[in-house]
Amino acid sequence: MSVTDTPPLQSPGPGEPGTDDRTTPPRVSRSGAHGGAKGLLERHALLLLLVAVAAFFSLNPASGDIFFTQQNASVLLGNQATVALLALAVILPLVCGYFDFSLGAIAASSSVLTAGLMSFNDLPLGLAMVVGIGVGVLIGGLNGLLVTRFGLNSFVTTLGMATLLGGLVQWYTGGQTILNGLDPRLAQFGSKTLLGIPQVVYVVAVIAVLLWYLLAQTPFGRGLYAIGSNPRSAALVGIRVQRSVWTTFVLAGALSGLVGVLALARSGSATADPGTGLLFPALAAAFLGATAVRPGFFNVVGTIIGVLFVSVAVSGLTLSGASTWASPVFNGASLLVAVALSHYLGRSRGMRTT
Amino acid sequence: MTPRTPPTAPPGSDVVLRVSALTKRFGATLALDEADLALRHGTVHALVGGNGCGKSTTIKVLAGVHRGDGGRIEVAGQAWDVDSYDPRAGRAAGLRFVHQDLGLFPELSIAENFAFDAGYPTGPGGRVLWRGLHRRVAELLTAYEIDADPRTPVGALRPAQRTLVAICRALQDQEGDEQLILVLDEPTATLPQHESDVLLEAVRRRADNGQTVMMVSHRMPEVLSVCDDFTVFRDGRTVAALVGERPTEHDLVRHMTGAALARTIDANVVAGGLDGDDSAPADEQAATTRATPATDADGEDVVLQVRDLHGGPLRGVDLELRRGEIVGVAGLVGSGRSSLLRTVFGEHRPASGSVTVRDPAGRLHGNGDVRTRMDAGVALVPEDRAGEAAFADLTVRDNISVTVRRRYWRPWGMSVGRERADANALVTRHGVRAASADVPFTSLSGGNQQKVVLARWLQRTPSLLLLDEPTQGVDVMSRADIYRTVQEAAANGCAVLVASSDLLELCALCDRVLVLQDGRVAAHVAGAQLTPDHLTALTQSTAGAPAADPAHQGASR
Incomplete structure (x- = not known):
């Protein structure tokens, strides 16, 4: 007697509509590379490229004289520190599968607010910095709340938030650059070097290590990757999905606030800028980084390599006499190639294994 | 086995759809064995039968999804051999389908x-x-x-x-x-009672206006209220064609399960009612009584106690599970099978009622969320593996360790070495066919994926394991492995609650089975009565009338 029917034409769950309004960002392929020379190559391709590009510009007569100098390295690292830190902030929500477009604007707001509080209100440096970073935390928390508790689309929510903050920055500064009345200690910190490397870089390095630890070496970080893989499954293995996602938005907001303060320290002034100039290179680095080290997953080490790769190449190009447009063109092209390659490799892997 | 009731041919003139001697084979199984079906113009015709009787196959052949192996199909005077029948022929002839998922x-x-x-x-x-x-x-x-x-x-x-x-x-x-012919496949399966009343009334009115309707449904009272003619399938054959008769629910269920079983069903239905009936044979009575465990004074080994649970489709469920017991949950779609499991797991908050779980250390835990339930030793293997259990792009190792992440944490980082060793050991122990624990989860077959999901939970040595359709989309070999694993866990003291639509599975795996109906426990089955046919009869009939039942179910325990 057979009771195993050919299953009903449709077998939906008993009246439980799976409402999952989460954004599924167009992310790169997710099957992790494992074993084999091919996997090894894929994991380290970006690093190898970075070394190759650095070697090329060192040997290239057009750029070699200046490129491979401690001074150039110092300038390069110092200039990229803020982008690197913002890229690290960006990957936090991305690991869970959420975009946060407002992080650039949060950095800009924090920068302008920190400067403004010192300049307009004569607040002490420490307090101004705390308020700047605190605003980042608050906005991150608000974003997180809108996305998790109210289930709004993260793409749209944070885009709206970014536009709103950009407008507020314009209003607060009146479109003027804030130059005067800043505590000189901040600019000093931003311009000083330690062992030939700008101090700002050490801040970024320490935070990168902490974030690497958080994402790769704690149960919480593992949980974030699980949420990014499948939030429904994550909830059913006891991961507090909403709380975790909210936390990533808050952390990302705090880091972006810090980015604003560091940017202020580096430049010594706060411009009325909506922050997109920082955000796009950071997003590009994050996606580039997801093709390396742990291919298919946003990760800290890959992101740092991504930032370095783009900045080394752009610096080399500039020193070789390329025009200013060369930098964004290279930036964009390398991202397209990396994502396409990663998608292709992932798919060929998928075909082989399933 | 009943002698085949020759289908009484309705008067030829007003037959708009006639299927004769339809045969369909899937590999070694004979899904349809010369089945016959005839629809009269302007009637609502019910096609009923238990799981695996060939209803769905018939509809799929009529829709042209499957090609029959033999037989003829006549629609409105036009006739086809099944080999020349395709979706276009069905559409041209005027067959229109509305599936359960409305599209x-x-x-x-x-x-x-x-x-x-x-x-x-x-x-x-x-x-x-x-x-x-x-x-x-x-x-x-x-x-x-x-x-x-x-x-x-x-x-x-x-x-x-x-x-x-x-x-x-x-x-x-x-x-x-x-004249089009409307075919409705389980139109009311996911609808609440009052909604399906509205729908059926409307269907009835269409038929009164001359619309011909064929309806597949598991809900006996509904087909009885709305249909004119009935065709009953069993094992791919037409066992009854009741034209213009007014059969009772009992008649239909008897046809569906075979006369030999009718008596047992009566017995159970009575035993499931408030007071025992003398007509029930003594041994069967005993079997049914055994099914409802007596209340122990100590209750030390009661792992799960559910009292008057309401919420979603659940309308007052009572049940009790003891250490080492494997208990099945049978019921139609919408009866609350999955909801029961999910509510016990803490995913759904009950509207009222209590769920008490005893953790391995013997402490009792009341209502809680998923996390606290897990801490109390509860594990859930959900029905939708891809959607609710898998981390498809993560490795098998990640998929296994996700429930015990904290175990591997040291202040200096995750102990990946230990994690990998444990995962590999579990892969070997559960017979997962994977090169290593570091391959992506998606590279495994359905059966091996399910073993990984089970391993994920069993490494926590749960005191209560909830399985929702544990072998859906699982090959035969893995199925046997999974059964063995579950039985092993039960032998070690884990209580297991299995919800399944595969009645054979419930009979093979479970010590006793609860039949859910309309969000209530309508019957208990155990011992010799635990047969697929019997369960079919119980899930389809409404004899364990909800009105009288809940009080009794509480009392009998």
């Missing part, structure tokens, strides 16, 4: 849903003639007595209205005296 786009308007089926009326330059479309759809809605504006999004309609819209859409090109 509507909930965000789009009613009119657009119609237009996707029939095409948008367009004017010059390919412009959509919205006014014309809306007018036509409004006329159709009026004709079908659906009180809705064509611009309303389908998602905003009541469930019964949605089904009616799907019906109306399927029949939208029915004009004048052209």
